[in-house]
Amino acid sequence: MNTTRISEPLSLPEVENLLEKADGKARADLLNKLAALVVKNDKARGLEISSQALELSGNLGYRRGKAAALFGLGDAARIGEEYRAALEYYALSLDIHKVLGDPIQQGRCLRRLGDVQFYVNNLDLSLKHYLNSLSIFEKTAEKDGSPEAKINCGHLMATIGNVLRDSGDLEASLDYYHRCHSIYILEGFTAGIPGILYNTGNIFHSQGRLEEALNVYSEALKEAEESGDHYLASMALSSLGSVFMARDDLEAAEDHFMRSMNIAEKQDRKRGILSATLKLVELGRLRGNLDEALDQCERGEQLAGHLEDRRSYANILNERALIYSSMEEYEKALETSLAFHKLSEDLLSEKRIQEIDILRVRYETEAKEREIELLRRERTIQRRMMLGAVAGLVLTGVSLVLVYRNVRFRARVNRELAGAYSRVEKLSKIDTLTGLANRRAMMKSLASEQTRSSRTGRSFGLIMADIDDFKLVNDRHGHACGDEILVEVSKRLENALRSQDIASRWGGEEFLLLLPETSLHSAVKVAKKTRALIEDTPFVCNNASINLTMTFGVSEGGMIPVEDAIQLSDTALYRGKRTGKNNVNFQSINWKVIFDRLRSAIRRAHPASE
Known part of the structure; x- marks a missing residue:
């Protein structure tokens, strides 16, 4: 295992001590570091510090400090679930980093733009940002072997897996999670492993592999609690509750949902509150507590509207329709069900699914082309070396072997690409599960x-x-x-x-x-x-x-x-x-x-x- 790590960042007390004596650009840099350290657990303080850094950098004409401050403001807005503001801040930060020619920071901005688009269910846009970011980090890692770039490649494999999961391609999603896990292991990035375990559990859950999902979620919860990651702990508890609900253990399900809700409320994490609320709606319906479930629907709709989360809003509509049906209010059930189907179609139209798959194939195509280019360079170097050492028929024979191997490699790559494009064409016409027309x-x-x-x-x-x-x-x-x-x-x-x-x-x-x-x-x-x-x-x-x-x-x-x-x-x-x-x-x-x-x-x- 390669245990090369990014240099250890300064701790919160160290940054605060240095900040007391710093001025000018050094102070702006330390303010940005401090904001990054505190924003996850205290977004209000993070927002305040990033604002100070932005003002100071502006007065100094310090563009790098300004770009970092804008990124920090984007983080504060994203964590506060103010997604429109987050998009604006990240885009402004990206523009400055392009001028500065900093690929690592450009990649970070693109990844965050993808995150925000994913939160508001624009899957095609999020995948576009993720793939652009991944391309930057892969080139950087290939050029100078940067551990930071390699670990960011792992992060992006996970986020791309999330997009593919939500677009319905579970097998491809699982493949990207495995790629992420491999990168984390190779780079010794143990902090990311609990999150990728949780994502893998989601796939097992969707595939009905409940026992495997239960084990993976439990392991993710244990790791999250030990590391103090409240966000992951809340999600793992909610997902464990869903597994128990699928197994008809409604008491255990309620216990996990309420524990998840309590953590989310303490952290003022509206998305976590919304997730737990949706689970409690379904639980109330299954128990026959229909009026209580409808009240939870009201709360969920308000949260989904505030967060501009159309997928969760669609799920609430579906639950509402089922509740009305159980109450024998069939006219309301029909009206709500039609609204659910329309919104679901808008979220994941066949056109959008095809665009997502085409984007993924383009990325994989470019990756293959980079392999071909790398192979070409290696063959050129080998030929030059052999020209100085071997002559005549021996050189000719070796060269022919190399050419033959190169031709075989290109043919294999072309077959893979043809197969990929064929799959895209097939996906545009049939339902992949049943084989019927889509x-x-x-x-x-x-x-x-x-x-x-x-x-x-x-x-x-x-x-x-x-x-x-x-x-x-x-x-x-x-x-x-x-x-x-x-x-x-x-x-x-x-x-x-x-x-x-x-x-x-x-x-x-x-x-x-x-x-x-x-x-x-x-x-x-x-x-x-x-x-x-x-x-x-x-x-x-x-x-x-x-x-x-x-x-x-x-x-x-x-x-x-x-x-x-x-x-x-x-x-x-x-x-x-x-x-x-x-x-x-x-x-x-x-x-x-x-x-x-x-x-x-x-x-x-x-x-x-x-």
Whole structure:
């Protein structure tokens, strides 16, 4: 293990002692060091000290001190969860460091810009900043072997893993966490290991590997408590509570959630409070304390709004819809559920997922190109050395071997890159779990079918299908089992369709089926046959027999906009949910509404015709 470390930073008392006698630029530097030391536990003091450093640096015309002070103000704003201000400060600091030509500080600013964009769920922007930062640190580490640059590469592997996790690519996320862990071990950076353990636990949890998640979270909590890392301790407690809740140990879950909440409240960490609040909402719903859960929703919505955290706001909407459904207030449940789905689509559209994957492939492409360039340089050096030592056929033979190896290396790299781009293309068309068409591909198919319908005058059928009480399957049998069931459901749906029909995974446990040149009456028949296929044969997972049902909503498209046809099938589906589930409902076109809409459009286009 390489135990080379960055030189030990000055302690808080040492900085305060030096500050008493310092003036000029030295004082500005010490103020910035002091702010960095105190801001995590006392953001108000950190803000005050960074402001002093900014004023002093401005008076001195000291640009490096000014850039560091702006970075410190960004840290204070980020920790205080004032994200707009944080973005402005980090961007200003980055601009000055570009002029100064300081790559390490540029990389730090870019990383923090990525952090803030990640907090507000702009995953594509956060990944762009992270990859730019990683590129700077990798080049710096390659050039001078800087331990600081190498450790920052590890940090960025972890943050990129977080983006990939939230975009749904768990395997790629785990790969980046492993890269981070390897760098920390090689560089002897033990302080970062508990955090990466926690991130790995999140992946295990998402995959339904609860025992592994429990062990990793427990280890992360132990390390956090021993090192006094309150932030990580709060997160680990919350996640442990989620594992206990998934195992139906609701008392242990509540204990962990409340301990997490207490730490977050003492630290005035609103994001931690929001996280614990969301968990308590779900816990209250599972226990049947619905009014209490709704009160917690109100608190969560206020916090999510303040933090501009759209993902958490979407999760609250989902919980609210489930609570209303349990209270049999189905109109509110439908309205809230539609709002949740719309926000979820906005957060992680197929376009954004593709952009994230393309950014990652570009980074990996550039990394391969750097490998090729490094290999080329090594081969050049080797050739020059051999020219001075070997002649004739021996030199020719060795050179041919080197050329052959180089060609093989390039061919391997090109194959890897072609495979990467092929994966991106594939991701843009199919759902990676089930193999069905994804939402983006289905929208393209619907647009084509709408055009054909307009030309031929023949309608098409739409079936929206949703697995009943699927969350109970995940809770009782684990997410891995849930994934197996989604795959099997997809196979049964495809078996019920004709070769020209298209099945897609619309989102979560919801599917949309397109039946070209099919009337509403015929589409209802297909839905009824499919419902029976699902109900009649139990699903098997982990040697357990699981009985499942699905609810179907059917509509007819071609004569109305695609969006309206989807909405009709969705409305029919939710009516089926309200009337007992495991049934087929259809929604006919309301021609009066269509006529009124057309008449309004005509009036707007020709106001004089009134």
